[in-house]
Amino acid sequence: MSETHIHDVIIIGSGPAGYTAGIYTGRANLKPLILAGMLEPGGELMKTTAVENYPGFPEGIDGPDLMENFQAQAERFGAEILFEDATKLDLEGPVKKVTATDGEIYLARSVIISTGSAHRKLGLPNEEALSGRGLSYCATCDGSFFEDQEVAVVGGGDSAVEEALFLTKFATTVHLIVRGDKLRASKIMADRVLAHGRVRVRYESEIAAIASCAMANGAGEAVVGIKTVDRSGNIDHVPVSGVFIAIGNDPRTSLVAGQLELDRFSGCIKVMGRSSQTSQRGVFAAGDVIDPMYRQAITAAASGCVAAQDVEHYLAESAPAHLEAASA
Ligand SMILES: Cc1cc2nc3c(=O)[nH]c(=O)nc-3n(C[C@H](O)[C@H](O)[C@H](O)COP(=O)(O)OP(=O)(O)OC[C@H]3O[C@@H](n4cnc5c(N)ncnc54)[C@H](O)[C@@H]3O)c2cc1C
Structure with missing residues (x-):
């Protein structure tokens, strides 16, 4: 089944990167749809207790509590959250298609991939x-x-x-x-x-x-x-x-295999410079899935913020062409 509504942005993943992208795109009134994942909504920090290095919490905060706050903040600004996995992506062209575990195909003018990485x-x-x-x-x-x-x-x-x-x-x-x-x-x-x-x-x-x-x-x-x-x-x-x-780390990229360029050495999704722009127009990536090096909640959150702002600029610049394509 395919929805006819075309979202401005679909965010895949609900770790610090995905939810931060949700907060920023929500505040920009883009009504983001977040596919939060079925098995691990909230991401890696759901597996840990005290997070002592996330700024703003001088006494530390439990990982799941921190992620609950991220989620609530994204929802406060209008993010719609579905606890489903994306199972297939069609990222070509101005309207992207995202198939989810609920059987729906969701349409969007832009997509942010923030699926994180898995430690071996x-x-x-x-x-x-x-x-x-x-x-x-x-x-x-x-x-x-x-x-x-x-x-x-x-x-x-x-x-x-x-x-x-x-x-x-x-x-x-x-x-x-x-x-x-x-x-x-x-x-x-x-x-x-x-x-x-x-x-x-x-x-x-x-x-x-x-x-x-x-x-x-x-x-x-x-x-x-x-x-x-x-x-x-x-x-x-x-x-x-x-x-x-510390035997290695695999960015979760199976969804985008063959559609986005990956880094030859790290396997991370390639982005242009300090931006979140991937090799496909309208597709952005954030968090550990682009980061072979730092992989912290704060860097993932910052990267989600970058992706949200890149989406805003992309939609503002390419809106007319997209609307034409979408209505064709
Ligand atoms: C045990 C542990 C403790 C840690 N402690 C700290 C700490 O104290 N401080 C710190 O700064 N960092 C810590 N980290 C690192 C930190 O958790 C990560 O750097 C951060 O979570 C990365 O954020 P992310 O949003 O990129 O990815 P993740 O948090 O990994 O989130 C990825 C998201 O993508 C979703 N997803 C994946 N595939 C799909 C799909 N097909 N469809 C839909 N959703 C999908 C997952 O469900 C998840 O929600 C810790 C990591 C671990 C494992």
Whole structure:
């Protein structure tokens, strides 16, 4: 079934980028339609407890509470939110088509893609349950919770090494668990981590299991250690209270595959300069899906703001042609 109404803008994704784009396009009276997603409306921050680095909350704020505020603010300015996934996009031409899980095809003059990115997972059975309870994919976000404790970082590339070095500010010992026989990180970073007195590198090792035990406050289980196994089959139990997984990150781009240009190295949607303009006219992208580097709530929100303003300018400049095409 296809709607006949043509929206000014459809936003796909409801993390900090999508909702911020909703707030700005709402305030610009563009009546945005947000496809918030079925499984994870609110995005990555729904998986975490204290967010301590989002400005404006000096005492910190729980991730789900922060995202509830984002949603309420977008709704206050007239954003329509559907908790559906976009399943197919047709991004060519002046009127874009967005197929959703409710079976509808929604039409729009512009689209903002803010589908985020997914951290690669180790694939351990309790990984999901321990996320935010000692297991993290972001040292910048969660490192300070591990003051004077032992932690492990999994990975051997630049981001793992960066995470390990960052964590030395807090942790007593950082165990870097590397699958290969050497670090893949750039030489300067590798040298730095190898020279650091508080980092212990375990080569040719993998985490076979994460040990957990019930928290005193009754809020489920928390990490208490890891079981490592090396290539010769030697097993070790390391008591750590934090495990940081840094084995890569995949931007969620399957929806736009073949329709938008992606960066060859990072797989992120390519945008022009500091704008949110993708390789397709009328299609903009924001947040972690365009960002191989910073991936924070504040940078994603800022990027959603950029996309909203780009949409405003695009619609203002190209309105007559669009209206003609739409009515043809
Ligand atoms: C455990 C954890 C803790 C973190 N802690 C912090 C922190 O303390 N501070 C900080 O600044 N950052 C933190 N981050 C990073 C931060 O969450 C991300 O950088 C930020 O959420 C990215 O925002 P985004 O809007 O680009 O994407 P996301 O938040 O990933 O949102 C993507 C959205 O797209 C939707 N979506 C995906 N596919 C579809 C589809 N086909 N149709 C419709 N919707 C779709 C999803 O449902 C989701 O709503 C943390 C991340 C994690 C995983």
